[in-house]
Amino acid sequence: MSNADLLEEWGAHLARNRRRSPHTVRAYVACAARLLDNLPESDWGAVARLDAQALRRQLAARRMEGIGNASAARELSALKGFLAFAREKAGMAEAEPVRLRGPRLKKGLPRPITPDDAINLADVVAEFAEEPWIGARDRAVLLLLYGAGLRIAEALSLTGKDIPLGETLAVTGKGGKQRIVPILPIVREAVAAYAAQCPWPAQADLPLFRGAKGGPLSQGMVQKAVARARLVLGLPATATPHALRHSFATHLLGAGADLRSLQELLGHASLDSTQIYTKVDAARMLETYRSAHPRERD
Known part of the structure; x- marks a missing residue:
């Protein structure tokens, strides 16, 4: 061989x-x-x-x-x-597995952005796009990340059969695991606006989100659009498309969502992956405390 x-x-x-x-x-x-x-x-x-x-x-x-x-x-x-x-x-499946420990990784906390910044980011991306339909496309993708908590790969995997969006959407995530996520009106409207402007009619077996030449939209193009808008808004480098998913989770938790529900919405296989957002929310509360408490300002 x-x-x-x-x-x-x-x-x-x-x-x-x-x-x-x-x-x-x-x-x-x-x-x-x-x-x-x-x-x-x-x-x-x-x-x-x-x-x-x-x-x-x-x-x-x-x-x-x-x-x-x-x-x-x-x-x-x-x-x-x-x-x-x-x-x-090779027929050696019973052999002793290789035991080699990898480097210890410091697990950093996700860096969410504010709700206003999330919406502004989507709007500015649309405003600075080369063509109106491209702006509508990028805005729809970003609102799926922030409004529904999708991974960028999940948003880009949608096909023509997924529209028009209803109140919920079946999403296939990592490991082929399927989950149902609610779709807010602002997200439905953004996706519908893009579909109406896209030069290529939606087809059930083809990607919903298209590149400028009609092929599948790549993650890199969305990331570049966000990087440009980030500079306009003065947002940090951590304000990436994936940060919108982090923001979705953090804001829901701050509004009282329980961890199990959040785990289902995010499509996490383990609750351990979801629990990191409790630390994010605690960090945000501590930052608010430090900026507001009289003793901290002395």
Whole structure:
């Protein structure tokens, strides 16, 4: 077998059996490709026989290239998965798993923006777009992130069959897990306005959000539009499209939403992922206290 054959099988396994996103599949296949480049043989047995020392050497080489802790942790996770898959293919699934601890990561808190800033960001993105329909498109995408808590990949995965939006929307998130999210009138109106202006009629089997030439809209184009609007509004670099989802969660929690409901709305597999927003809200309360308390102002 060639390296290309191994990588094709690995990528297909990730997409079909593990239901990883296209972005994750590309990243994990790239990690496996770097590992295979250093092997003298191209077969599952050669990969299956690798041990912790081999993975440690691979990570050390990547460190020399300048990757940080987060990237190293992701690379190790990808390599462990690749090695486990290789052992299954080589009939060595019962072998002792590789035990190699990744770098310790400091988990930072999400940085939400205010409700006014979230709406202003969507409006300014629309105002500065090259064409009115593109402005309507970007505004609709951003309101789906802030108004419904969608991930940007989830918003861009909507197709023509999803419109017109109703009061709720079935969203397929990470791991193929489906959830139902409520859709506010402002979000429904924004999506309808975009659909009415889009030069390409909506089709059930094609992406709802189109690029300037009619192809699927990329995340990068939305991120660039937000970066431009962020400068106009004087917002920090943390005001990204994903920050709108964080803001959705933080503002709901601050308004009294319970963690279990929030977990369902966000599509988190574990409540641990949702609990981080309790720290965000506490941090916001402390900041308010420090700016308002007479003793803190002395």
